[in-house]
Amino acid sequence: MDTRTAIRTCPLCEATCGLEITVTGGRIERIRGDRDDVFSRGFICPKGTSLKELHEDPDRLRTPLVKNAAGEFEPATWDEAFAEIDRRLPPILAAHGRDAVAAYLGNPAAHNMAAVIYARVLLKAIGTRSVFSASTVDQYPKQMAAALMFGTGLSVPVPDLDRTDFLLVLGANPMASNGSLMTAPDVRGRLRAIRARGGRIVVVDPRRTRTAREADEHFFIRPGTDALLLFAMVHTLFDEELAQPGPAGDHADGIESVRALALDFAPEAVADACGIPAADIRRLARELAGAPSAAVYGRIGTTVQRFGTTASWLVDVLNLLTGNLDRPGGAMFTRPASGSGNTAGEPGRGRGAAFGRWHSRVRGLGEVFGELPVACLAEEIETPGDGQIRALLTIAGNPVVSTPNAERVAGALGRLDFMVSVDIYLNETTRHADVILPVPSPLQRAHYDVALYSFAVRDVANFSPPVLPPDDGMPDEWQTLLRLTGIVTGQGPDADVGAIDDFVAGEAVRRQTADAHSPVAGRDPAELLEALAPRVGPERILDLQLRCGPYGDGFGATPGGLTLARLEAEPHGIDFGPLRPRIPEVLRTASGRIELAPEQIVADVPRLAAELAERPDPGALVLVGRRDLRSNNSWMHNLPVLVRGKDRCTVHVHPDDARRLGLTDGGRARVSSRSGAIEVPVEVTEDVMPGVVSIPHGWGHDSPGVALRVAAAHAGANSNVLSDEQVVDPVSGTAVLNGIPVELAPVAAAAPVTAPA
Numbered sequence: 028m029d030t031r032t033a034i035r036t037c038p039l040c041e042a043t044c045g046l047e048i049t050v051t052g053g054r055i056e057r058i059r060g061d062r063d064d065v066f067s068r069g070f071i072c073p074k075g076t077s078l079k080e081l082h083e084d085p086d087r088l089r090t091p092l093v094k095n096a097a098g099e100f101e102p103a104t105w106d107e108a109f110a111e112i113d114r115r116l117p118p119i120l121a122a123h124g125r126d127a128v129a130a131y132l133g134n135p136a137a138h139n140m141a142a143v144i145y146a147r148v149l150l151k152a153i154g155t156r157s158v159f160s161a162s163t164v165d166q167y168p169k170q171m172a173a174a175l176m177f178g179t180g181l182s183v184p185v186p187d188l189d190r191t192d193f194l195l196v197l198g199a200n201p202m203a204s205n206g207s208l209m210t211a212p213d214v215r216g217r218l219r220a221i222r223a224r225g226g227r228i229v230v231v232d233p234r235r236t237r238t239a240r241e242a243d244e245h246f247f248i249r250p251g252t253d254a255l256l257l258f259a260m261v262h263t264l265f266d267e268e269l270a271q272p273g274p275a276g277d278h279a280d281g282i283e284s285v286r287a288l289a290l291d292f293a294p295e296a297v298a299d300a301c302g303i304p305a306a307d308i309r310r311l312a313r314e315l316a317g318a319p320s321a322a323v324y325g326r327i328g329t330t331v332q333r334f335g336t337t338a339s340w341l342v343d344v345l346n347l348l349t350g351n352l353d354r355p356g357g358a359m360f361t362r363p364a365s366g367s368g369n370t371a372g373e374p375g376r377g378r379g380a381a382f383g384r385w386h387s388r389v390r391g392l393g394e395v396f397g398e399l400p401v402a403c404l405a406e407e408i409e410t411p412g413d414g415q416i417r418a419l420l421t422i423a424g425n426p427v428v429s430t431p432n433a434e435r436v437a438g439a440l441g442r443l444d445f446m447v448s449v450d451i452y453l454n455e456t457t458r459h460a461d462v463i464l465p466v467p468s469p470l471q472r473a474h475y476d477v478a479l480y481s482f483a484v485r486d487v488a489n490f491s492p493p494v495l496p497p498d499d500g501m502p503d504e505w506q507t508l509l510r511l512t513g514i515v516t517g518q519g520p521d522a523d524v525g526a527i528d529d530f531v532a533g534e535a536v537r538r539q540t541a542d543a544h545s546p547v548a549g550r551d552p553a554e555l556l557e558a559l560a561p562r563v564g565p566e567r568i569l570d571l572q573l574r575c576g577p578y579g580d581g582f583g584a585t586p587g588g589l590t591l592a593r594l595e596a597e598p599h600g601i602d603f604g605p606l607r608p609r610i611p612e613v614l615r616t617a618s619g620r621i622e623l624a625p626e627q628i629v630a631d632v633p634r635l636a637a638e639l640a641e642r643p644d645p646g647a648l649v650l651v652g653r654r655d656l657r658s659n660n661s662w663m664h665n666l667p668v669l670v671r672g673k674d675r676c677t678v679h680v681h682p683d684d685a686r687r688l689g690l691t692d693g694g695r696a697r698v699s700s701r702s703g704a705i706e707v708p709v710e711v712t713e714d715v716m717p718g719v720v721s722i723p724h725g726w727g728h729d730s731p732g733v734a735l736r737v738a739a740a741h742a743g744a745n746s747n748v749l750s751d752e753q754v755v756d757p758v759s760g761t762a763v764l765n766g767i768p769v770e771l772a773p774v775a776a777a778a779p780v781t782a783p784a
Contacts, residue, residue, distance in 0.1 A: 028052030034061055034598040035491030036476065038138045038469045039074040040659055042067070042205035042212040043476050043483070045599060046075055048494055055079040055470070055495075065602040066487045067212035072205060073657045073669060078470060080666040082495070086734055087451050088465035089498050100453065100463070105500065108462050109510055109520035115445045115461070116514060119418045120153075128515075129157035129408075129416045131401070133424025134165075134660050140565045141505040143477045145512075146422055148531055152512045156385050156394070157416050159401040161660075164430055165327060166208055167395050168335035168759045169342075174380035175625035176343060177360075178615025179368035180396055181481040184343055184358035185209050186322035187606055188217040188484050191356040192226040193318035195311070197253050197342070198328020198765075200236040203656045207326050210476070210483040215241065217484075227318070229311065231256065231303075232328060233651055234679070234721055235714040246311075247716035249643065250651050250766035252301035253325065254334040254635055256308060257341035258292035259301075263312035264348050265289055271316070273350030278611045281624030285344055288629065291636050300638055302716070316349045320356025328651070332765045334635055336758035340628045347623065352610075359606035360613045363480040364488035364589055365569060366576035369613045373544055377615025382627065388414045392760040400760030401430045402752045405439040418445040420511075427455040428661040428727055431750035431762045432702040437730075449507060452665065453734035455727070466504040470494040475569055488578075489600030490569070490591060505564045525563070532556065532567050539575050546574075546581030558582055566591060578603060631758050643718070648684065650698070650749060650767040651715075652724045661725035664738040676743025677710040679721040680771070685711045688771050695774040698722065700767055703748035706774055720771060722746040724764070 033048040045064025049057040058079055060071035081087070091108035092100040103111070119127055130150055136142035150158055162170075170180035186194060188211055199207065201214040211217060218241055221228055230239040231246045231253070239245040248256060264270040265286045272279060294305035315321050323345045329338040343352065351357030362370060368377070383393030387403045389410045399407075404426065408416045419440065427437045440446065440459035448457040449464045457463050466472075474491040497503065502510075506524050509531075513522025536552045536559075539545045547555060559567050570591035574580050580588030594601060616622055657669040664670055678696055680688075690696055692711040697704055698720070707722060715721050727745025728738035747764075754763040 030056070033494040035494055036474055036489050037071075037075045037078070038474050039078070039663070040205045041207055041210045041479050041482070042072070043210055043479055043489070044071050044075055044212045045489065046071065046078070050494065053495065055082060061599060063599040064489070065600040066485060066489070070213035070216065074659060074663065077663065077666045077668050080668055082468040082470045084665060086665055086736060087468065088453065088463060089501065091465065092453065092463040094461045105502065106520070108464060109514065111462055112447055112511070113514045113520040116418060116447070117517065119444060120515065123417055124414065125154040126157045126414045127416060128153055128155050128418045128420065129159065129404070130155065130420045130422070131404070131424045131426050132160040132422050133429070133662070134161045135423040135662060137478045138476070139423065139504065140473065140475050140477055140569065141503065141508065142422060144565050144568050145505045145508040149508050149512045149515070153515045156399070157407065158398045159404050159426075160398055161401070161424065161429055163395065163398060163400045163402065163760060164331060164762045164764060166330055168330040168756055168761050169208060169325070169339040171382065171395055171759045172336050172340040172343065172628065175627060176340065176622050177369070177613065178377045178379050180380065181367045182360060182369045182613060182615070183208055183482060184346060184352060184360060185482050185484055186324045187356050187359050188221070189605065191221060191320050191322045193315060193321035194218070194221055194226070194228045195231070195315060195321070195323045196228065196238060196242070197231045197323070197325040199324060199326030200232070200238045200654060202237040202241060203654050204326070205656070208482045209324065210479045227314070233716050233719045234653060236653075246303050246307065249300065249302045250649050250719060251332040251334065252638070253329045253332070254338040254341055255292065255297040255638060256301045256303060257338060257345060258289055258635070259294040259297045259308045260312040260315070261285065261341065261344055261348065262289040262292045263294060263309050264316060266293070267313070269313065269316040270348045271350045272347050273354065275347055275352040275354075275610050275621065276350075278614070279347060279621040279623045280618065281622060284624035284629070288624070288632050291639070296639055300641065300643070315345065320354065321349060321351045322346065322356070322358045328765055331761060331763060333754070333756060333763050334631070335756040335761050337628055337631050337635055340625070344623060347621070353608045355605070360609045361481055361483050361606060362486050362577050362603070362609065363483070364486070364576050364578050364603065365475070365477055365480065365572040367481050369615050370577050371544070372542065372615065374612035375614050376619040377617070379615065379617040388412070392755065395759055400755060400762065401426060402755050402760065402762040404430065405432065405435045405752065408439040408442060417443060419443055421446070421448045421450065421456060421460070423450060425454050425456045425661045427730070428725060428745055428747060431747055431752040431764065433727070433745050433747040434703055435752065447511075449504070452662070453732075454661075455730045455733055458730065458732040464507050465501070466507065467497045467501055471497045472503060473566060477569070485605055486603035487600055488573070488589070488594055488603070490594040492595070503564065528563055532559070532571070535568055535571055539571065546579065546584045550582065555582055562591070627758060634757070645718070648718060648720055648769050648771060650700070650746070650769045651719060651721050651765045652746060653679070653721045655723060658723065658725060664726065664728060664741060665735045667737055670737060670741040674708055674743070676723055676726040677708045678771070679710050679712050679715045681715050681717045681719070682711050682713060683717045684720070685709070689773050690771065691773070697772045697774050698749060698769050700749040700751065700769045702751045705744040705746070705748050707744045720769065
């Protein structure tokens with residue numbers, strides 16, 4: 028049998044590591060790190076090697092499933108599945124309006140070129156405002172703050188890890204996550220390099236994480252108080268005349284407004300609330316200001332809390348005030364090869380960001396980036412009236428495990444008139460669907476990280492063709508999404524997918540030629556479409572984006588510039604070099620300035636100030652999440668290589684709290700909140716601060732009707748049974764998943780059963 032080596036980028040997390048895959052006779056023999064990859068240089072984590080198990084997983088769906096009259100799934104042909112969708116979905120649109128059909132996009136969609144490009148096409152075709160995604164239980168507070176300050180949601184400054192002298196990390200564990208809103212393979216190696224060159228790393232987290240153990244210093248902090256700490260550091264910079272914004276400050280408005288806002292947040296005023304002594308807060312601010320270069324980085328611990336947007340904003344306020352915004356070794360902006368909102372249009376000026384353009388029907392939560400907060404999904408399904416959600420489309424999403432008050436979400440899905448899922452598994456969410464449409468495995472589709480390169484710590488590009496052919500009869504995901512587009516636009520279940528794709532490509536080309544600042548401005552669209560032929564689908568769109576992007580050939584305007592063909596000829600990727608300063612051209616605010624004091628965030632500061640009057644209850648417990656290197660949310664627990672070893676779905680409890688509550692290491696605890704209760708094994712550890720307990724996210728695979736045999740054998744418990752959909756960050760509507768008030772009690776072991784004498 029023939030043996031060959033395929034090179035591709037891992038699509039399973041944000042690190043984008045290069046893989047070297049040995050294929051013999053059409054089967055995967057071995058996966059290891061690609062030593063020649065321009066970004067990862069051979070680094071690989073356990074998730075990369077699991078691609079073989081994912082591809083070969085017998086539970087991975089390979090044919091559509093349609094639910095019969097008895098409520099049981101039966102295999103169906105593709106034509107039968109789309110005919111059922113066409114029979115049931117258009118009548119709902121006709122009778123109840125476009126908003127009655129909702130969509131939910133899950134985390135894997137962000138790692139999938141086809142989903143990134145064509146899900147947007149499908150959503151526009153549906154015409155619904157009832158759009159939800161995993162982003163409102165993750166990163167939207169950070170992207171919202173960045174959009175208000177710099178003009179676009181992809182203008183998130185990322186730490187220049189390879190050149191910084193001082194890294195302050197809040198609520199992030201990049202050694203487990205492999206980076207998040209910070210695409211950086213081999214984070215451990217990069218962190219160790221900071222210390223090897225004489226730099227410092229400080230971690231602020233209610234847990235002593237793997238990253239905290241790697242750092243020079245770690246501070247425990249009470250969950251949900253990061254904004255208080257950050258404001259106290261801002262206060263110190265002004266109070267001790269340490270604020271030196273540097274060149275970026277010349278392009279910023281609102282510095283004096285921030286100075287005034289910080290007056291009430293002296294370190295001495297916030298120390299009790301956040302649990303960090305005032306002297307340490309002042310020292311931390313001085314060290315940040317005095318370092319040759321420094322970067323502040325906050326992630327999910329700072330976003331999924333009651334002050335997520337405010338904390339996210341203050342991270343970059345500190346970066347600017349210390350002169351570290353947009354400079355080597357500081358927090359910098361990427362220049363992705365496929366372009367983004369901050370590389371298109373007029374440099375240095377744009378429309379800025381607008382939020383709350385519409386609101387949810389029941390609770391009035393505002394729209395963010397075209398989506399409604401997923402915390403209101405269940406109530407929008409349950410509550411009768413105009414606009415009630417009656418049908419749902421999920422794409423690579425598992426909201427029953429990933430969103431707050433999971434039991435209510437599951438109950439709501441059972442009340443829908445119709446549901447379609449595009450997914451590779453029959454899981455906790457898709458079991459509620461009427462039709463499940465599978466997609467190829469990651470090894471059967473082309474890959475380019477359209478979204479994640481916008482957050483990379485170095486400007487790189489890497490394209491991967493499919494490693495293996497699709498299963499017999501399996502359409503590519505983009506074809507499935509466009510066939511659904513045909514149904515919702517009234518073209519029926521047998522719509523011409525090629526014609527729809529040609530229309531999508533034609534519109535994309537016309538937008539480029541109509542943009543006065545595009546390298547193809549004024550060109551004939553037909554000429555460009557001909558140059559893109561014979562490519563179709565996402566590869567045609569990607570080629571257009573690359574050629575019109577910041578390194579592109581502009582369809583001949585810049586000879587030798589980037590094209591998809593050139594990228595295909597470089598299987599290990601192309602390195603465009605370290606991040607470079609981009610202010611002011613990166614800005615897309617209406618003013619053309621950095622808006623350091625956005626009105627929507629400033630309006631939230633009084634709510635934060637009110638926290639200073641609160642006194643923590645010494646006996647109260649709050650819940651935070653955690654992530655493991657081998658666990659990517661809920662969708663990788665059916666792979667033996669990633670779930671083997673000791674039980675990872677446990678509750679971490681500090682010894683002092685364990686003694687007080689009568690909990691024992693290895694015993695079981697009942698953890699309860701306003702919204703529900705679960706039982707989990709106990710791990711007594713000093714790696715959590717007193718008053719804090721921690722349970723990992725993404726488990727709970729014991730629901731009836733789920734076809735995940737490995738995951739069911741390692742079911743764990745769903746921590747989102749405990750999260751409260753009624754509690755959100757009011758600025759962004761993001762659900763609060765960290766700092767949830769909970770109660771713990773020991774679960775008595777069952778008495779042994781003895782046989783009668």
